Amino acid sequence: MSSRIELLNAGLLRSDGRRPYELRTLSINFASQGTADGSVTFSHGLTEVRVAVLGPREAKAGSRRETLHDRATLNVEVQLAPFGVGERRRRGRGDKRLLELAATIKSTFEPVVQVHLYPRSTIDIFIHVLQLDGGLLPACINGSTLALATAGIPLFDFVCAIAGGVHGTQPLLDLTTVEENDIPSIVVGVMPRTGRVTLVQMETRLHMDRFEEVFRAACDAGKVLWSEMRDALRERTSDLVEALEAGPGAFAAKEVEEI
Amino acid sequence: MAQSAGDRRRINGPEESFSPVFDDDEEDIKLKTQRSRAAGDIRPIFLQPGLISQANGSAYIETDKTKIACAVYGPRQTKTTTYSEKGRLNVEVKFTPFSCMRRRAPIRDAEDRSLAVSIHQAIVSSIRLELFPKSTIDVFITIIENDGIEGCIASASVAASTALADAGIEMLGLVSACSAAIVGDDIHLDPSEAEARASSGTVILACMPALDNVTSVWQSGHMTADMALKCMERCHERCIDIHSIVAQSLLEHRTAA
Amino acid sequence: MSSISKSEKAYIQSSLLSDPPLRADGRGLTDFRTVALESGVAPLANGSARVSIGRNAYDGGGGTEVVAAAKLEVETVGDGEGVDGGRVVCSVSCSPTAYPLLSSNALDDLQHDMTSLLHATLSHPTIRPQNLCILPGKKSWLLNLDVIIFSDAGNIFDAIFMAARAALWDTKVPRTRSVQYRAKKSDRKDATQAMDVDEATHTGSALDTRETVQVSDFELPDYWDEGEPLDGRQTWPVCLTLNLLPTSHFLDATLQEEASVPLKLLVLYSFQSDTPPLLRSMRLLGTGVSDLVQVKSLLKDGEKYARIVWTALEGKLKDEDLRRNQKARERFLNR
Numbered sequence: 001m002s003s004r005i006e007l008l009n010a011g012l013l014r015s016d017g018r019r020p021y022e023l024r025t026l027s028i029n030f031a032s033q034g035t036a037d038g039s040v041t042f043s044h045g046l047t048e049v050r051v052a053v054l055g056p057r058e059a060k061a062g063s064r065r066e067t068l069h070d071r072a073t074l075n076v077e078v079q080l081a082p083f084g085v086g087e088r089r090r091r092g093r094g095d096k097r098l099l100e101l102a103a104t105i106k107s108t109f110e111p112v113v114q115v116h117l118y119p120r121s122t123i124d125i126f127i128h129v130l131q132l133d134g135g136l137l138p139a140c141i142n143g144s145t146l147a148l149a150t151a152g153i154p155l156f157d158f159v160c161a162i163a164g165g166v167h168g169t170q171p172l173l174d175l176t177t178v179e180e181n182d183i184p185s186i187v188v189g190v191m192p193r194t195g196r197v198t199l200v201q202m203e204t205r206l207h208m209d210r211f212e213e214v215f216r217a218a219c220d221a222g223k224v225l226w227s228e229m230r231d232a233l234r235e236r237t238s239d240l241v242e243a244l245e246a247g248p249g250a251f252a253a254k255e256v257e258e259i
Numbered sequence: 260m261a262q263s264a265g266d267r268r269r270i271n272g273p274e275e276s277f278s279p280v281f282d283d284d285e286e287d288i289k290l291k292t293q294r295s296r297a298a299g300d301i302r303p304i305f306l307q308p309g310l311i312s313q314a315n316g317s318a319y320i321e322t323d324k325t326k327i328a329c330a331v332y333g334p335r336q337t338k339t340t341t342y343s344e345k346g347r348l349n350v351e352v353k354f355t356p357f358s359c360m361r362r363r364a365p366i367r368d369a370e371d372r373s374l375a376v377s378i379h380q381a382i383v384s385s386i387r388l389e390l391f392p393k394s395t396i397d398v399f400i401t402i403i404e405n406d407g408i409e410g411c412i413a414s415a416s417v418a419a420s421t422a423l424a425d426a427g428i429e430m431l432g433l434v435s436a437c438s439a440a441i442v443g444d445d446i447h448l449d450p451s452e453a454e455a456r457a458s459s460g461t462v463i464l465a466c467m468p469a470l471d472n473v474t475s476v477w478q479s480g481h482m483t484a485d486m487a488l489k490c491m492e493r494c495h496e497r498c499i500d501i502h503s504i505v506a507q508s509l510l511e512h513r514t515a516a
Numbered sequence: 517m518s519s520i521s522k523s524e525k526a527y528i529q530s531s532l533l534s535d536p537p538l539r540a541d542g543r544g545l546t547d548f549r550t551v552a553l554e555s556g557v558a559p560l561a562n563g564s565a566r567v568s569i570g571r572n573a574y575d576g577g578g579g580t581e582v583v584a585a586a587k588l589e590v591e592t593v594g595d596g597e598g599v600d601g602g603r604v605v606c607s608v609s610c611s612p613t614a615y616p617l618l619s620s621n622a623l624d625d626l627q628h629d630m631t632s633l634l635h636a637t638l639s640h641p642t643i644r645p646q647n648l649c650i651l652p653g654k655k656s657w658l659l660n661l662d663v664i665i666f667s668d669a670g671n672i673f674d675a676i677f678m679a680a681r682a683a684l685w686d687t688k689v690p691r692t693r694s695v696q697y698r699a700k701k702s703d704r705k706d707a708t709q710a711m712d713v714d715e716a717t718h719t720g721s722a723l724d725t726r727e728t729v730q731v732s733d734f735e736l737p738d739y740w741d742e743g744e745p746l747d748g749r750q751t752w753p754v755c756l757t758l759n760l761l762p763t764s765h766f767l768d769a770t771l772q773e774e775a776s777v778p779l780k781l782l783v784l785y786s787f788q789s790d791t792p793p794l795l796r797s798m799r800l801l802g803t804g805v806s807d808l809v810q811v812k813s814l815l816k817d818g819e820k821y822a823r824i825v826w827t828a829l830e831g832k833l834k835d836e837d838l839r840r841n842q843k844a845r846e847r848f849l850n851r
Contacts, residue, residue, distance in 0.1 A: 032578050033581070033613055033666060033667050034581070034613050034666065034667025034669065035613075035667070036616075039613075050666065052611075052613040054613070054616050060617070060618075060619055079609070079612075081583075081585070081664055082587070082660070083558050083561040083564065083586075083587050083662055084558065085560070086560065088587045088589065124616070128611050128613075128664070128666070130558070275654070277594075372625070372628050372629075372632070373629075373632035373636075376632070383803050384802075384804060384805050388803075460642070460795075467805070472806060473805065473808060473811060474800070474805055476800045476811065477799060477800075478795060478798035478799070479637065479640060479796075479797050480640055481640070481643065481795065483792050483793070483794060483795065484795050484815045484816070486795075487795050487815070488811075488812055491808060491811065
């Protein structure tokens, strides 16, 4: 099916009209979700994830044994909305793909979160995928970075992740599902301030000569994402500071004025 | 894409096939929904407390084709370490593989749990759980034969309450329960499976007749509010009768022992 | 779900019973918090809606938040669980964010209980939409209704059913056209207008004199997001939770209020213009007890409140229909 769609036409435009290096629109919403300490709804193109961070806190009754005496443990759970993918399929908590995804996210963040500050506690990252159109892992990682930051958990740096692929000899960035199914791809997670890489994932075959080109492009794209994410976070923080200075009820007053 | 998965080497049968339809199917259903008793009558109840010797309390109930055994263990120490001020009531329901028309795989499935929840709701408010901190009362219910889920819930609630009394657990009153179905414009009490399937709505009422209060109402399907109330009133009348049966069987069991 | 101390419980109960009754957020006993509804939130589903109760005004967060989405699948009748005339299957899943203190087993049990109520009510044969049938006796639509609870700040059942109702209201069933494959020379009179007849080269008997139309398959004439709404979408019920105090009752409880009342009554009503309101489901939940007289008066009150909720919901859903259709038209004009 998907092979019939032209992924890159002669004018170097992709199936959704983007240029090879063009990223999809980001939208970041920090609205609070229940009792979560930090939360974000992160959408990247048509892929949409909700991330909530709870903690650092005492572990739940069942998993208290797994806590460590010298640092906090990260607990990542990923759920997929049954209506978020093309073909409806219910995935339970024990689904292998989701567990693998959660394990990848956990190992990505372990060196980034300053876990040594919170011994004997856990930090829960709950991810709910609302809609899927390629780039699931990058969206989860970027969302988690922002949610951890809004929860006030000290991080060494941001982690900005992006998918890259090669069509023929042309590197592409930020793949959709159609592209992901057809061309070799990698996922790169960079820490933009230091330029270090915490995650490289490749599940397909890619020519060695092409790898470096895609990898570099993805690292640069990570920095672009970083500026977007940083701006959103700054805006949110300045809003909070403003509210703090204005005193309680300021938001309500603002709301009334707008009406 | 789906076609490529098919077997191309052999001659396959037609893509779709249909099982033969027998003429008397419809008649059969009609026959089953015909009641041998009046609309306001319930099936005869056989209730025997203390049938399972190793349990603290037990009861066996039989209403026509519905056969249910119930065992109560406890109050015993709660396994988890968390402190609870009130006792916990744990209800588990199991169907035997041969209990229904179709064989049921002997694993815990969705229906077991929803039955357990409704039985729990029926009996929980009759037990003085505040007397048993840190402990659990386990109620295990085995449905040996099933003739209508509504009847099963009602009978199992009665059996569970009898077994709790047999175990000597302090209660505010005995719980009795009755079900009703609306078939056409009539209210049929204690419907069988065929009747429930033919009905437009069902009600299960559990109450403590001695205290004149209601512990659970479980209505599904559609009916007007007046009709639902009428069903509940009819059920309540029968519950008073059932209550005397429970009390009598418990008394007989005590004097025999 | 939240556990509160005995003194908190007594404090909340006594203020609810005082005259005039007092609630922490200043509402009256029968007042709802703000309810926000938006339909069409999941583009990949055939119908979807998001409902939030009591969210805060400045960032749209907090409060009870529920998303429901309906997705249609084609099912062969008689294959596995397929039923002639289609069926509705409901499921509820809870995000761990909504109940951060529950263990995963407790969470499973909770979502199971919610699923069983939703499924028992909405998939009852008496409420099944008529247009879920594609080919009588052969193919039908399976409607999967998935509800996800993102956060629970009290009154979750009302929110679930509101979202479910809105999603089902929003659901569009794709139009289908029956297709038949026939021998070349046979009589053409038996093909109806609405049917496409594919001529297949066939060496079989030309003496086929069957008069009945044998429909064998179907096709989709238009793109999937255009279609007709579900039949009888007004009849989907609304849920109302009455929280019971010894002498009175109140609506739309917060988590703390829920934890401090021993018993609640769930009533589900469906309203139609020409018939009296029908009770679709009724459940008594909790460890307290009630009696017939109280249930009788509660049913009457419940019907009154449910009608108000239903009217408000109906108005909002019609607005949403208008908003979404208009938006699509504008988008097209601006192109």
